[in-house]
Amino acid sequence: MNLLKKLKEDIRFIEGLNACINCGTCTAVCPAASVSDYDPRIMIDSVQKANEFSIIEILMSNTIWYCGECLSCKTRCPRGNTPGYVIQALRALSIDSGLFIESEQGQKQLAIKRTVGDHILEYGYCVFIDEIDTEMYPEQGPIWDWLKENKESVLARLGANYNKAGSGTLRLTSEESLNDLRAIFKETGANERFRKIEEYSALKAKEMGISFTKGKDDYFKTLYNE
């Protein structure tokens, strides 16, 4: 795979990188830079200078996974670059090439795929109340435990249509709609990306000696928690 060529064909890369003058404006507004070891100016500069060898290093690094996709950088870059878009293209290529599995942060994509990714095809939405508990999301707080314990009664009081056919809040998405989503995922490469995430992760789990099956298995828990 010619990685640089592939990167340069990605529409997010084309729209995201013109020419960087290394001014650092993006870094100044970047929430990821303010809380982690990440600097969009350096990232963009290294991509701008990349050759076929150094791009591999970038795709194997933790760096490309620290961005929070807030896109504050898009408003501010004086050269019309969008570091957050370049990151999207790099992440896509990192998964496509299997290199994501070489970084700790990249490996964690399995946990994202098995939560929001799978939820879309199961519920029609990225998030669904039944999948959220205070063990995985302790910040939900005691009010969430109370809601979950009493969800039928509380949600009915609030006018939701929880788990029922028809329209409304938290309704059951119809099989027909889910089938449309499944067909779109198959047609447009999401299934393929899901498959790659699962397959490379299975190999990594084996190498690390961690049990790998499906759902919230030991490998998922390790990635999600640590």
Add this chain to the structure above:
Amino acid sequence: MITSKHYIMNNSIKENNRNKSWETYQKDIADDNYYFARSCIRQNFFPAAEELFLKIISKELGKDIFDDERQTTCTGIAYHSGVIPFETTMTVVARQFALMTEAGYENFVCSCVTSFGIYTEVLETWKHNPSKEQEIRESLKRATGKTFQIPKNLVHTSDLIYKFREEILSKSKFRLLNKLNGEPLRIVDHIGCHYAKIFPDKGIGGAEFPYVLAGMIDSWGGSQVDYPERRHCCGFGFRQYLLKSNRGYSISNSKIKFDSMAPYKPDLIIANCPGCTFFLDRWQYVIAEMEGKTYGENGYGIPVLTYEELAGLLLGYNPWDIGLQLHQVSVESLLDKLGVNYNPLEKYKGLNGEDLGKPEMPNVLKCY
């Protein structure tokens, strides 16, 4: 020599710039007949908010808005977390447009700032790359047999509340005034990055002076809190929040905002984006439990509402019928200041007054 006349002039130039920006970044918001798209986060974490929004638009304002049972997510959270290709997102968005077209609508309104960013980004991408639009049309057709028209008008739900803010005011029972001292309530607005930072000309007031929530505060009698980190991200970070191991990203960014707004002693935070509303509510709870620090008065937090929840309160809806008991930060301090007559005994009741007991109280953050 700088005279007081100069000083006043300089200030009015500043004011002028802001007003100019608000004039430049006006946006076209359709008058009626909307196709409504739900949010993943809003319907789960604020499960009364979207029904309330629909009620305000249809019952209070007499507009036509269609809540389609066939709609789905826009996939935005998965896309911004890197597990879904852009082509998939574009095709799911195309399906939503197809549903709108089939239902006979042309005005699309979505209930999530991430979705608003997604829909706008897709339309802008197609504008720059017509061949991409063609490719997605073909993908959608192959996958679902559907075709679509591009919406004539694309807005966020808060844009509608903003547009009709004076009508809402005329029906309101309360103003954003503190009954206890007669002062305007001090209100923090949080816009959400994807509302106007990606495409400033698509948001009311642009990226510099977004006016969508500030306009509601001004019209309804409150006073805006202008604090240093007003435009900073809440810290969702998509994959960063979704992983427990990375969640420090999220709370650290919210904390930057709380610490910056605290000296202004806000009575209320209102947020545009369902994710931001959630984080600004829940991270106050976590910071209290972890560090013993609280940001509201007397050990409570600063109440955080969505714009439709605020509109609902002013219109006189019972706070416990519009889901305000599901915020971890108690809203009672705000209700008392507004003069809302609420029954504390109804707060934790279920359907038909069913007694459901009370949730556990946090150790540090005081709650009702």
